[in-house]
Amino acid sequence: MHDAIENSFLASLEMTRFKGFLQDHHYISNQYIFVAQLINLILKWYCSKTKKQHLVSVYFERLENYCRKFYALNIKIFNWNSVNSVQKYNQKPDLKIWLKNPLSILAENAGGGILLEGARIIELIPSGKQPSSEYDSVFDASWHVILPGLINLHHHFYQTLTRVYPQALNKELFPWLKTLYPLWAGITPEALRMATRLALAELLLSGCTTASDQHYVFPAGLENAIDLQVEEAQNLGIRMVLCRGSMDRSEKDGGLPPDSVVQTCDEILADSERLIQQYHNPEEGAMTQITLAPCSPFSVSETVMRESAMLAKKHHVLLHTHLAETEDENSFCLKTIGCRPLDYLEQVGWLNNKTWLAHGIHFTDEEIQKLAAAKTGISHCPSSNMVLSSGVCRVMDLEKAGVPVGLGVDGSASNDSSNLMQEVRQAFLLQRLQHGSKVTHLDALRWASEGGANVLRRPELGRIAEGMQADLALFKLDELRFSGNGDPLAALVICGAHQADRVMVAGKWIVEDGQILGLDLEQLQAEHHREAKRLQEK
Ligand SMILES: [Zn+2]
Secondary structure, three states, X not given: OHHHHHHHHHHHHHHHHHOXXXXXXXXXXXXXXXXXXXXXXXXXXXXXXXXXXXXXXXXXXXXXXXXXXXXXXXXXHOOHHHHHHHHHHHOOOOOEEEEEOOOEEOOOXXXXXXXXXXXXXXXXXOOOOOOOOOOOEEEEOOOEEEEEOEEEOOOOHHHHHHXXXXXXXXXXXXXXXXXXXXXXXXXXXXXXXXXXXXXHHHHHHOOEEEEEEEEOOOOOOOOOHHHHHHHHHHHHOOEEEEEEEEOOOOHHHOOOOOHHHOOOHHHHHHHHHHHHHHHOOOOOOOOEEEEEEEOOOOOOOHHHHHHHHHHHHXXXXXXXXXXXXXXXXHHHHHHHOOOOXXXXXXXXXXXXXXXXXXXXXXXXXXXXXXXXXXXXXEEEOHHHHHHOOOOOOOHHHHHHHOOOEEEOOOOHHXXXXXXXXXXXXXXXXXXXXXXXXXXXXXXXXXXXXXXXXXXXXXXXXXOOOOOOEOOEEEEEOOOHHHOOOOOHHHHHHHHHOOOOOEEEEOOEEEEEXXXXXXXXXXXXXXXHHHHHHXXXXX
């Protein structure tokens, strides 16, 4: 009996500890107190019945110790920097989990679900079958549509601080940039931290498991921008490709940005190399990677373009920049450099399979062939292109020619949303408008998953298959917009899913029941909004 009580005592505490204990601390605190009181009562009853008074002091002492432990744990949960350690505590890494009988899944012959072990998918289970090996737990996925975790190829997190800024509304790219540069010059480390956390939260909740961000604004005081972004991504547990952006060509040198937001070539290259050495992980399954990402031909000198390419080659990292976004850019390049943007890219040593380009709209047929031969990737950013009236990326032509294509939400100030699942729908609609019914929802889902993985040269990501990383986005179809659907997978795209119910990165749940574990969204929103207002009112 002694053991039985002790075991049930421990089991009840374990249960309350693991059952979504990161989601709402008030609720959980009350739950602990309730459990403690309940156990207290049971112990009192047992001791009075059995006359074993000596047990009272032993159990009460244990009870007190456990309550103290949980109190300490609750404090830890709300210390943001310890989220990862809490998640590790919550999820044992090498357990085998069967995600059983999904409502639908974007994978071949996996109607019975998938078996995961640690960070990997180890088995696809056909309908009506069981996993071929033993497993530790089962997750009933019969209410969920399972997608490979989505991959975002292009963003500027800091721009969440200047969403729908009134003076920049209804402008095309160049005047839009010129309005916003002076504001961006005032970004502080705390503001960038909030912007990064907020954008990553938006992305995660939309089913994104691999995010990339191109940060290219480095005013005085923000020299460690990428370092703090690495910290934020690691705390959240999302896979991250940090693009070390740069600008060194200000107005005085014929560029677009003001002096206040640019750096010198030496500063850019020294910091780029430091970041690669400090954070870049070239291994399969890496959670943090660095790429070099001079902003665009109209804000970066030829020297920075060339030197960045050489540095990237030396350290085997990728290159990223904006290209062929607008007709203004073509005119600018022709006038100042004497050639079209893609020719310029080739001249500075960038036209290869280690480069991907944001937008890639204004290419000729010959240029598309050139891109295909080099296997240079493209990030299609449909919302941004529509908002800024930049044009329509020729996604179908690019893919047909053999160019790797993925999706990007682009900076918040042009898209004003970091929702990658909504971007899948935008891509579907825009390309459908251009190419008719040969564009399907499966194409759009492929661009956001496998396509993105190809662009980032990450063959272990973007697909649900044996041996792949367990990066997954699970959506429920329990909203009005899905009611009556006949095809759950198509419904996600065509009815417009916008929030994942669960998201897993490298085998760990990061989102459960539509909540990011360990992150207080209300508090984040308040802090981010305060930083945005401070910046806009400077
Ligand atoms: Zn951009």
